[in-house]
Amino acid sequence: MAIITYRDAINQAMAEEIARDSDVFIMGEEVAQYKGAYKVTRGLLEKFGPERIIDAPISEAGFCGLGVGAAMMGLRPVVEFMFWSFCYVAFDQVINNAANIRYMSGGLINIPIVFRGPGNGGTNVGATHSHTPENFVANTPGLKVVCPSTPYDAKGLLKSAIRDNDPVFVMENTLLYGNQGEVPEDDYVIPLGVAEVKKEGSDISLVAHGRCAILCLEAAEVLATEHGINAEVVDLRSIRPLDEETILQSVKKTNRAVLVEENKPFCGVGSQICSIIQEKAFDYLDAPIKRVSSIDAPQIYSMPLEQEQIPNIERIIDTVLEIA
Amino acid sequence: MSADAKKSKDSEVPDVAASMREFAKSDINKTLTPEDRLQFYRDMLRIRRFEERSIRAYQQGHIGGFLHLYIGQEAVAVGCVSLMAEDDHIITAYRDHGHALAVGMTMNECMAELFGKHTGCSKGKGGSMHFFAPDKNYWGGHGIVAGQTPLGAGIAFALKYKKIKGCCLCFLGDGATNQGPWYESLNLASLWNLPVVFIIENNGFSMGTAMHRHSTGTPLARRAEGYDIDWGTCYGHDVYEVRHNVGQAMERAREKSRPTVLEIITYRYRGHSVADADDTYRTKQDIQDYKDEKDPLNLFKCHLVEEGVADEDALKQINNEAKEEAETSAQFAEQSPFPPVSDIQADVYWETDNPDEKASKGTLFFN
Known part of the structure; x- marks a missing residue:
């Protein structure tokens, strides 16, 4: 089994799912040309082109909401927050829209979207950049949230998240990105909700x-x-x-x-x-x-x-x- | 009221009937059949009679919460929706009944939703502000001011991503033009060449705050200029004028994949929500003046008679049918059951509603 980093495990999960399903695309700040603020999306632009790997302006409410709108239409956006701390400026989109539209439409509309990015402290970036909002998200019916700790879990959970028909929030950790672990080269998923x-x-x-x-x-x-x-x-x-x-x-x-x-x-x-x-x-x-x-x-x-x-x-x- | 009578009443008022005759001749309108024109009248009238019936139901205690009425603005939704083709989509804010009926949702499902009944379009889960009909390309019905604008950009993005030649009509009110997400949507729509038409239904008031007290820099649509987006303004009392302007914007979206911001000047006759007093920011006379001069239904009715499309009797018949349909919908809603308590936790997650295909384990609900 290959030993890879947590960062590369997430990268592999996205690459495999983009290749597998033409509805999957990546959108976020610095995800394409810059290769990701934490280099998580490294190589994806070269491999899949600018229609699938999309650099967004610093405009979280705009591109998160745009992602939800695209998901309503059946696409499967994987939206990156550079930090989960930035979700608050998009909170109306991720709470009122991503979480509630299925319910308010009586189940007529699905929102198969993934929001992912690092949510952690311990990196000396102060109060605005160190939030861990998994409890806020988990408090919202309609949303799912996972927090992988190892490369193996990160890849398996993210692949499940992308295939899920509900909004899934994947919270990573910048202090884990360099951690290494065994990750199978074969296709595998880890079901959400299994400790x-x-x-x-x-x-x-x-x-x-x-x-x-x-x-x-x-x-x-x-x-x-x-x-x-x-x-x-x-x-x-x-x-x-x-x-x-x-x-x-x-x-x-x-x-x-x-x-x-x-x-x-x-x-x-x-x-x-x-x-x-x-x-x-x-x-x-x-x-x-x-x-x-x-x-x-x-x-x-x-x-x-x-x-x-x-x-x-x-x-x-x-x-x-x-x-x- | 004839055009002449209007002129003599107030020479400053533009001759709306003459303007309507002109717009009737524009390219997009001149090929309309008499039946098309009658259908516009029928669609506008159905919205008005539906909402008038809903006011009674509200007063009788059948409808909870808010009831944001569209009365006075009918020509906007009907004109816009009349231009939609198979691959065009529509999304709006919380004043959503008019658009819903215009896209073909039934009065029964809409009224039942207002009553909170299981037979409602959202099974009683959405309420007045949250009507949806994805099978009719109608994506809501959104309660948070301007919250729907990034979604509208996203719908347009999806069309472009799938290489479908369609567009998204994204409605917002004048009050929404001061919310941040709209500007983020404008930037993204222009930056990424999205086929979206943002339609500002400017009814003059952001709840109870008149436009001159809530916004600086008019027309509001001019704000699009900073994003290199084509923009324009027009009046919303004339269904032809609406079609003329929106048609061009939709063409730009479909053919050039470019956004437009179009500000349509209109007026609502009722409070922000039905229970809101509207005497703090305008007078009864203000409302009456607009009704007298620019009521979209009256104007169009006079036009149809003048043009010989229909006689008074035929139009009266359409009115009676709309009234009857609205009454029937109220009866349907009243007789329909409320959702069962077990329904509270249905439609939250796709997974729990589709247990055979469920992939996740564990607990999703915590009581």
Whole structure:
């Protein structure tokens, strides 16, 4: 199996789906000639031409809405946000239009669109560029949202997203783009809504998504070697749809849970999962559910402090030690 | 009212009837058959009678929320839609009943939607502001001011992408011309040569704010100039004039794949929504003056009689039919069932509505 980067896995997913379906096209800022602000779309313009790989002006409300209009007509746009932080200037288009039109038309119109791009902090770009809006999106019926943590997951989930007939929001992470991993060369997809136990364990469940799943794996190693705690790591991969079964099975086995995410805590993804666990696995819990999220303030710029603000391995370990 | 009578009443008022006779001779109108012309009258009248009946239903408590009426503006939708060919598409904002009926949606499905009934065009899920009929190339019915304008550009983009020689008529109000997404749409439409016609239905008011209080720089369509987009203005009381101008814009879209911004001056007789008081920003006399001078139905009726297309009796018959159709639709709506509670979570995701083809796993609904 080839070992490629997360960046190239996303690139492959798009290239394969563009080749497979003439309705698929890429649109976003700097995606064509510039090869992508993070070089995710490198080589696609040369391969597929300017009709399929389209440079848009800095005009998110315009081109996101244009994408939704094109999707209403049966095309399958893959729209890139340079950062998910920029979705807010297009929020009417991605919420009122992408999410609601199917419903308001009584199911007559589908919106098979993908919005993708990086949504993360930890890169010292300050409060306006460090948003992680998967919780906002997941709060909106009609939308689906996935947050892959590995190259394998990124490719498989993005391919599923592009083939999906509903709007799917794919949230990547600039800090993961260079990570390498095994990715099959054959065509494969990962269904949305399937979590993966990335590491089996017996003492506590660490439930996370995106880069936090990678942090949990690293924390689990330290917990095992230094504290004798065998942690299980559940990577949600998909936020909506959500794989409740895998979460609950893990918690029923380990009887303890720490929910880790880069979101700010209030109404974060962990809030919903916490609610599900207490409702459906209350009797299995030996300790209160704990959460690790970003420290509840706008994203700070100062480099060492931002590392403290977002979840880190030390904070995950400390939180686990409080209940395990 | 004859043209002469109008002239004697107020010499400053342009002779609308004479203007109508002129536009009737333009290339796009001169080949219309008497039946075509009667159909325009019928279509306009159906919109008016439908909406008048909906006011009664609203007052009786059958309709919730907002009811943005199109009365006074009928010639715009009917004129525009009459020009649509198979590959032309249309999208509008929340004052959408007129366009819906003009494209051929039935009064029954529209009235039932207003009543929130399962037999409505959106199964009672959209309401007044959100009518859709994709089978008739009608893409809504959109509630957020100017939110539909990027969608209109997207529809045109899809036509171009698929190499289909058609165009998209994208309607917006004068109030929408101050929203950012419209400007983003203009830039994209011109930059990418999209076959879209933006039609500003300028009824003079952004809700209760008169144009001179909400916009600077007139005509509003002139703003297109900064984007190298052809623009123009015309009046919306004359279905021929609307067709004359919109026809040219549609031709430009189809043949040259270039956008147009066309501002059509019109007037609404009712409040922004039916329950809104409209005495804070205009007088009853203002409304009456417009009705007297430029009511699109009256003008066209006089024209048809003058031209010998139909006599008063025949037109009265059309009126009676429209009234009866509207009444029947209200009965249909009243007798129709509300959607079942189980329907609240239908039509949210394609996947849950098509379980046999569902690819995803996991939970999509959280209660």
